[in-house]
Amino acid sequence: MLPRTTALAAALLLSACATAQTAPAADTPAFRSAGQIIAAAPEADWRNVDADNLLLMDVPGGRVMIELAPAFAPRHVENIRALARARWWDGLAIYRSQDNFVVQFGDPVADQADAKPLPTEVASRLPAEFERDGDGLRFDVLPDMDGWAGQVGFVDGFPAAREPGTGATWMAHCYGTLGAGRGNEADSSVGAELYVVTGQSPRQLDRNITVVGRVLKGMEYLSTVPRGPEPMGMHADPARHVPIHAIALASSLPASERPRLQVLRTDSQSFVDATEARRNRRDGWYLRPAGHIDLCNVPLPVREAP
Amino acid sequence: MLPRTTALAAALLLSACATAQTAPAADTPAFRSAGQIIAAAPEADWRNVDADNLLLMDVPGGRVMIELAPAFAPRHVENIRALARARWWDGLAIYRSQDNFVVQFGDPVADQADAKPLPTEVASRLPAEFERDGDGLRFDVLPDMDGWAGQVGFVDGFPAAREPGTGATWMAHCYGTLGAGRGNEADSSVGAELYVVTGQSPRQLDRNITVVGRVLKGMEYLSTVPRGPEPMGMHADPARHVPIHAIALASSLPASERPRLQVLRTDSQSFVDATEARRNRRDGWYLRPAGHIDLCNVPLPVREAP
Numbered sequence: 001m002l003p004r005t006t007a008l009a010a011a012l013l014l015s016a017c018a019t020a021q022t023a024p025a026a027d028t029p030a031f032r033s034a035g036q037i038i039a040a041a042p043e044a045d046w047r048n049v050d051a052d053n054l055l056l057m058d059v060p061g062g063r064v065m066i067e068l069a070p071a072f073a074p075r076h077v078e079n080i081r082a083l084a085r086a087r088w089w090d091g092l093a094i095y096r097s098q099d100n101f102v103v104q105f106g107d108p109v110a111d112q113a114d115a116k117p118l119p120t121e122v123a124s125r126l127p128a129e130f131e132r133d134g135d136g137l138r139f140d141v142l143p144d145m146d147g148w149a150g151q152v153g154f155v156d157g158f159p160a161a162r163e164p165g166t167g168a169t170w171m172a173h174c175y176g177t178l179g180a181g182r183g184n185e186a187d188s189s190v191g192a193e194l195y196v197v198t199g200q201s202p203r204q205l206d207r208n209i210t211v212v213g214r215v216l217k218g219m220e221y222l223s224t225v226p227r228g229p230e231p232m233g234m235h236a237d238p239a240r241h242v243p244i245h246a247i248a249l250a251s252s253l254p255a256s257e258r259p260r261l262q263v264l265r266t267d268s269q270s271f272v273d274a275t276e277a278r279r280n281r282r283d284g285w286y287l288r289p290a291g292h293i294d295l296c297n298v299p300l301p302v303r304e305a306p
Numbered sequence: 307m308l309p310r311t312t313a314l315a316a317a318l319l320l321s322a323c324a325t326a327q328t329a330p331a332a333d334t335p336a337f338r339s340a341g342q343i344i345a346a347a348p349e350a351d352w353r354n355v356d357a358d359n360l361l362l363m364d365v366p367g368g369r370v371m372i373e374l375a376p377a378f379a380p381r382h383v384e385n386i387r388a389l390a391r392a393r394w395w396d397g398l399a400i401y402r403s404q405d406n407f408v409v410q411f412g413d414p415v416a417d418q419a420d421a422k423p424l425p426t427e428v429a430s431r432l433p434a435e436f437e438r439d440g441d442g443l444r445f446d447v448l449p450d451m452d453g454w455a456g457q458v459g460f461v462d463g464f465p466a467a468r469e470p471g472t473g474a475t476w477m478a479h480c481y482g483t484l485g486a487g488r489g490n491e492a493d494s495s496v497g498a499e500l501y502v503v504t505g506q507s508p509r510q511l512d513r514n515i516t517v518v519g520r521v522l523k524g525m526e527y528l529s530t531v532p533r534g535p536e537p538m539g540m541h542a543d544p545a546r547h548v549p550i551h552a553i554a555l556a557s558s559l560p561a562s563e564r565p566r567l568q569v570l571r572t573d574s575q576s577f578v579d580a581t582e583a584r585r586n587r588r589d590g591w592y593l594r595p596a597g598h599i600d601l602c603n604v605p606l607p608v609r610e611a612p
Contacts, residue, residue, distance in 0.1 A: 099526045100481050145453045147598045175406050175506045184591055200481045200603055201506060204587065204596040220405045220533040227526040281510065285490055290510040292453045297506055 031282040034274040038301050041270035046262040047157065048305065049216065053077075054250035054261065055084060057218070059094065059242055064218035065259060066178055069158055071137065072171050073129040073212045076180050079122050079191040080212060084249045086119040088192070093241035097225040098233025100199030104181055106192050108241060118192060128186040129210045134167030140266040142275070144292050148172075148203040152295040154266035158214060159295050161206060171211035174201045174296035178213040198223045201296035216261055216302045260305035274301070337588040340580040344607050347576035352568040353463065354611060355522065359383075360556035360567065361390060363524070365400065365548055370524035371565060372484055375464055377443065378477050379435040379518045382486050385428050385497040386518060390555045392425040394498070399547035403531040404539025406505030410487055412498050414547060424498060434492040435516045440473030446572040448581070450598050454478075454509040458601040460572035464520060465601050467512060477517035480507045480602035484519040504529045507602035522567055522608045566611035580607070 032040075049067055057064040070077040083089065089106065096104035107116045118124060139162060141153040149161035152172065159177070162169040171177065177197045182189035189210055196215055215222070225242050228235040235241055250258045264271050275298055280289035338346075355373055363370040376383040389395065395412065402410035413422045424430060445468060447459040455467035458478065465483070468475040477483065483503045488495035495516055502521055521528070531548050534541040541547055556564045570577050581604055586595035 099529055145451065147451045147453070147600060148596060186593055199505075201600075202603070203598075203600070204584070204592070204603070206596070207594050208592055223405055224530045224532055226530055278510070286510070286514055287492055288513050290454060290512070292509075294453060294507075294509070297508070297510070 032277060033283050034277040037270055037274040037277055038264060041264060041268065045265050045268035045270045047265050049261040049263060051251035051258050052249065055247060056250055057247045058245040059221050061221035062218055064221055065216045065261060066213050067216050068213040069171060071155065072132055073210050075126045076129055076191040076210050076212045079126060081249055082119060082122045083192060084247050085252055087246065087248065088119060089244050089247035092244050094225055094244065095241050096232065096234050097227050099227045101202060101233065102195040103198055103222045103225050104193065104195040105244060106194060108238065110193055122190065124190060126187060126190055130207045131168050131170035134162060134169045137169055138267060139169065142295055146295060148206060157263040157266050157300055170207050172295055173197055173203050173205045176215040176219050177211055178215060180210045180212050182209055196222050216263065262303050262305050264301040338583060339589050340583040343576055343580040343583055344570060347570060351571050351574035351576045353571050355567040355569060357557035357564050358555065361553060362556055363553045364551040365527050367527035368524055370527055371522045371567060372519050373522050374519040375477060377461065378438055379516050381432045382435055382497040382516050382518045385432065387555055388425060388428045389498060390553050391558055393552065393554065394425060395550050395553035398550050400531055400550065401547050402538065402540050403533050405533045407508060407539065408501040409504055409528045409531050410499065410501040411550060412500060414544065416499055428496065430496060432493060432496055436513045437474050437476035440468060440475050443475055444573060445475065448601055452601060454512060463569040463572050463606055476513050478601055479503055479509050479511045482521040482525050483517055484521060486516045486518055488515055502528050522569065568609050568611050570607040
């Protein structure tokens with residue numbers, strides 16, 4: 001994956017394609033790469049993303065697509081939907097970009113006198129939604145050890161962790177995780193000021209803040225935002241803010257304009273197989289399979305609906 | 307750390323400062339933040355970075371400072387020093403930026419007919435330097451569990467891992483790790499095409515490729531490079547390459563122009579205490595200390611020599 005040059009990269013990729021084209025019959029247990037497994041996944045292994053959970057964020061670079069997780073943060077998601085329906089974020093900004101940590105966006109002057117008022121249909125105070133019980137929740141266990149939690153895995157495609165003893169379950173902070181910024185009080189977030197993880201998984205945040213979803217597409221428009229010069233990556237200078245053209249719910253758009261995304265089901269055999277192909281790579285370039293994969297290293301495939 | 311707004315961020319930071327100013331006497335075991343511990347570290351806890359190991363990479367955004375690790379990759383470091391002394395990289399480019407993975411730089415056409423020749427003093431073939439034995443190596447153990455290796459910790463400030471049974475030791479792929487790109491053959495790297503990790507720690511690369519150092523300062527100039535549209539984040543269009551103005555060894559500069567950097571010794575009590583303060587934060591914002599820290603989440607403090 002890290003060839004010396006562009007030309008070599010092309011060669012490697014072509015070689016991977018050639019392998020796919022000359023794949024042996026099913027009775028030969030040849031190594032299949034994660035990409036090959038995912039490309040061959042049956043339709044039933046894909047889940048449609050609900051348009052009511054799909055948040056579309058348009059910034060100068062392009063469109064960021066986010067899936068909300070009402071199963072974990074129902075009250076916050078309710079507020080976020082109301083804010084999106086009111087197009088409250090339109091014209092606001094990304095005002096923080098801290099290297100190897102997060103970008104944060106919303107109203108740069110939210111706590112000042114000239115803050116943008118929240119729409120009346122938005123709750124001005126919410127309970128913390130740091131974790132939930134495991135009742136009725138399918139948890140697709142990742143068999144790999146984790147230092148931060150008793151067990152890790154996936155809930156409907158979201159990286160998650162739980163305490164097997166109590167069943168307490170929460171969404172994990174991985175690259176692309178979306179959370180609701182708060183002050184010192186646990187219940188001081190309303191879902192208007194949001195952050196996205198752009199660095200090494202800050203799992204120390206788990207169960208300390210409300211996670212509301214994850215980015216499905218367009219991370220590159222957030223991860224490349226120039227880092228802020230002020231403490232915590234803040235951009236004090238409004239000229240350095242990245243404007244938010246619009247944040248809207250896909251369900252608010254005419255059907256013809258709605259992106260139709262699908263995520264690979266984390267309870268599918270294709271997902272289990274693709275994860276194993278990443279855990280123990282035998283694609284020619286890797287000389288020593290790792291024998292392990294970290295929760296936040298597991299790719300979560302997303303595609304446009306065919 | 308994730309307050310709702312800029313104003314609140316300022317308030318939090320001020321409050322942290324106030325705590326520092328009113329710190330209780332030494333006989334009171336009050337919580338000290340990692341920042342407070344590092345600020346109070348004695349001079350002896352800091353190590354000067356050897357100018358012969360300090361690589362200075364000037365790109366349009368600013369200067370990236372890299373520490374080379376001859377203890378792990380002596381032959382590659384020898385080549386890299388020779389390339390830097392010849393100013394071989396000057397005018398070449400960052401030609402790859404793959405989201406949540408790496409940037410890669412060197413000669414964009416290295417394997418083509420018009421490749422830039424390597425200086426004669428540079429070895430054209432090197433052995434793989436994926437790992438080494440533990441002889442004579444001080445390994446500062448991190449007591450936290452790790453899924454990828456039997457033991458993790460630090461060697462002279464570099465994140466590392468080892469097999470306690472055999473003593474085999476290697477540098478770990480964390481954010482900011484610098485490695486030497488290779489083709490399919492283990493010994494196909496010469497240190498001319500280099501990559502830096504800009505995403506979630508790709509520990510699956512450990513012991514599959516030669517790690518040569520880590521970025522001490524200026525990661526933000528690499529991590530924000532626009533992602534390449536081609537497979538693996540390649541920028542096929544030369545117009546989208548990020549030019550390298552210069553890569554030089556600090557030891558090649560006049561003494562007055564050499565940056566004088568120091569890293570906190572990973573065998574110091576200050577480092578152990580700062581890591582514990584991150585493992586179990588009690589700074590007012592965190593409501594639930596994690597009780598764990600991952601190797602690649604441990605900050606490795608760097609400063610200008612006082």
